[in-house]
Each structure stands twice: as C-alpha cells, then as structure tokens.
Amino acid sequence: MTKLEIRNIQRKYSGIDVLKNISCTLEEGHIYGLLGRNGVGKSTLLNIINNRVLPNKGEVKLDGEVIFEKDDLLAELFLINDTLLFNNSDHLKVNKYFKLAKSFYPDFDEALCDHLVEVFELDVKQRIDKLSTGYRSILNVILGLCVPAKFIFFDEPTLGLDANHRELFYKELLDNFSKKTRTFVISTHLIEEVSHMIDTVLILNEGVISVNETAETILEKSWALTGAIRDIQEISKGLSIVGREAIGNQQTIYVYGNVGDIPPSIQVKSVDLQKIFIELTSMKERDWREIKQSIKV
Numbered sequence: 540m541t542k543l544e545i546r547n548i549q550r551k552y553s554g555i556d557v558l559k560n561i562s563c564t565l566e567e568g569h570i571y572g573l574l575g576r577n578g579v580g581k582s583t584l585l586n587i588i589n590n591r592v593l594p595n596k597g598e599v600k601l602d603g604e605v606i607f608e609k610d611d612l613l614a615e616l617f618l619i620n621d622t623l624l625f626n627n628s629d630h631l632k633v634n635k636y637f638k639l640a641k642s643f644y645p646d647f648d649e650a651l652c653d654h655l656v657e658v659f660e661l662d663v664k665q666r667i668d669k670l671s672t673g674y675r676s677i678l679n680v681i682l683g684l685c686v687p688a689k690f691i692f693f694d695e696p697t698l699g700l701d702a703n704h705r706e707l708f709y710k711e712l713l714d715n716f717s718k719k720t721r722t723f724v725i726s727t728h729l730i731e732e733v734s735h736m737i738d739t740v741l742i743l744n745e746g747v748i749s750v751n752e753t754a755e756t757i758l759e760k761s762w763a764l765t766g767a768i769r770d771i772q773e774i775s776k777g778l779s780i781v782g783r784e785a786i787g788n789q790q791t792i793y794v795y796g797n798v799g800d801i802p803p804s805i806q807v808k809s810v811d812l813q814k815i816f817i818e819l820t821s822m823k824e825r826d827w828r829e830i831k832q833s834i835k836v
C-alpha cells in the first residue's frame with residue numbers, strides 16, 4: 540500500500556513559525572479532512588507536500604523515497620487550488636486546457652471528464668479567463684478527479700460553487716473514490732458538508748497537527764452532557780471538556796473521552812461529527828495535548 544510520509548515539516552514566514560513541526564502519514568484508500576481555522580497554514584502545508592513551496596526543515600517521502608524534485612514521484616501527487624495547472628493558460632479555451640492536461644497525463648480519464656463537463660454544464664468552448672469564479676473551481680475539480688495521481692489534494696475546492704454544484708462535487712468525488720484506489724485530502728471550512736465523507740481527520744492548530752484520528756474514533760469518544768448549570772459544574776471536574784454552550788440556566792459541555800458515571804439529572808448524548816469538529820478546531824493546541832495525555836489517545 541502506497542504511503543506518503545510527511546516528516547518534521549517546518550516553515551517560517553517573516554520570522555514567524557507558521558508550521559512548527561508537522562508529521563503525519565497519509566495512506567492510500569482514505570479520504571482525509573485537513574481542518575483548521577483561517578491562517579493556520581493549511582495551504583502552506585499542501586503547497587509544501589506538493590513541492591510548490593520549500594520547507595525550512597523536514598521532508599516528504601513517497602514509499603520511503605524523498606519526493607523533492609523527483610518528477611516521477613511528484614506525478615503521483617496532485618494539488619487543486621485556485622491556481623491553474625499550467626502557467627499563462629488563462630487565455631486558453633477549456634477544451635484546449637483539458638487536452639493539455641491529457642498530454643501531460645496520458646492516463647487522464649477522458650470519459651470521466653466528458654461526464655463531469657456534462658453534469659456540471661461547463662462550457663468547454665469558453666476561455667478560462669471568462670469563466671465565473673464558480674466555474675473556474677469546477678474546471679479545477681474536474682481536473683482533480685480525472686488525473687491519474689494516487690494522492691489528490693483539494694485546497695478549498697468549492698470556492699464560489701453554489702449548493703447544487705457542491706453537492707454534485709461531493710457525489711462525484713465519492714463515486715470516483717469507490718471506483719479507484721486513491722487518496723483524497725480535502726481542506727475546507729465547510730466542515731458540516733464534508734463531515735460525512737472524510738474517514739480521517741487532521742486538525743492543524745498552532746503549527747502542529749493537533750488531531751489525527753479516524754472520524755469513527757472521534758465519534759466514539761465524543762459526548763454532549765446537558766443539565767442545570769450547577770449540576771454540570773459539579774460533574775465537570777476530571778472531564779476532558781472541549782467546548783461548552785449555555786442556554787438560560789441549562790448548560791451543555793462537549794466531552795472528549797470517558798464520561799464515567801453521570802447522575803440521571805444530566806442528559807448524555809452522542810455528538811455529531813460537524814459539531815465536534817468545530818469544537819476541536821477551536822481549541823488551543825496545549826489544551827488538546829493535555830486532553831490527549833489524560834485519556835491516553
């Protein structure tokens with residue numbers, strides 16, 4: 540099974556550590572969600588993995604081989620963001636652009652490309668610089684689904700897409716994933732929309748990966764406890780609280796890990812993924828580290 544290892548990546552901008560020490564392994568056959576607040580360095584990390592930005596330290600290896608400037612290895616990785624694949628290709632018509640992609644990637648999936656052009660109603664005779672923001676994103680996501688690379692990285696793929704087109708993209712991505720063995724990494728702020736698709740969650744926070752867990756594990760360990768504020772205060776001690784909300788004299792605490800014996804006055808519910816993701820991306824890295832230590836994840 541192909542593995543992409545990201546080891547000890549560091550990157551500074553203007554003397555500030557954006558990425559302090561990033562290590563994780565991406566395995567074939569998964570859909571990862573790379574989540575984090577604005578400006579935490581998601582795009583920087585994706586650019587480094589794809590050899591578009593150099594790290595100050597660290598390396599990326601594909602099956603044990605460092606990928607830096609090795610075209611054959613880099614061909615297995617593909618990053619979709621708001622830039623075009625080829626420089627100065629803005630003036631090209633969409634169909635010429637896809638032809639160019641095909642010349643670089645002989646195994647480019649033309650049949651799928653035709654299908655996606657049709658379902659997204661992309662005008663292939665249009666010049667790229669005349670496309671709307673949404674259709675430019677559609678052009679990019681079509682490319683991402685049709686190139687034969689093993690690791691496809693989508694950095695905010697749904698920028699400018701309306702709700703129908705976003706739904707269509709998620710459906711086509713899952714369809715593609717079920718037919719081909721590949722790995723998708725999706726970086727997005729639309730957590731609620733992707734929470735049903737991603738099987739592993741990577742949360743970037745304060746320069747490190749603070750969470751690297753399967754969605755299933757996160758779900759199993761996440762609880763919402765609701766009760767009167769005084770009752771909640773009494774049971775809070777010793778719990779790993781990742782977030783809280785109050786409505787009137789009722790309070791809900793979101794707990795990650797074991798909740799132990801809870802009195803009947805407190806309602807215990809499982810938490811849906813989107814809610815817990817939002818709480819986890821908001822936490823301070825140090826608090827999260829303490830929680831992990833306390834529950835030994």
Ligand SMILES: Nc1ncnc2c1ncn2[C@@H]1O[C@H](COP(=O)(O)OP(=O)(O)OP(=O)(O)O)[C@@H](O)[C@H]1O
Binds near residue numbers: 552578581582583
């Ligand atoms: N080329 C650059 N020169 C200087 N600073 C940069 C550069 N690229 C990124 N940064 C800084 O690095 C930090 C991380 O930026 P990055 O775009 O990677 O974050 P992000 O998590 O993708 O953000 P968002 O979710 O808002 O898109 C920001 O503070 C940004 O200003």
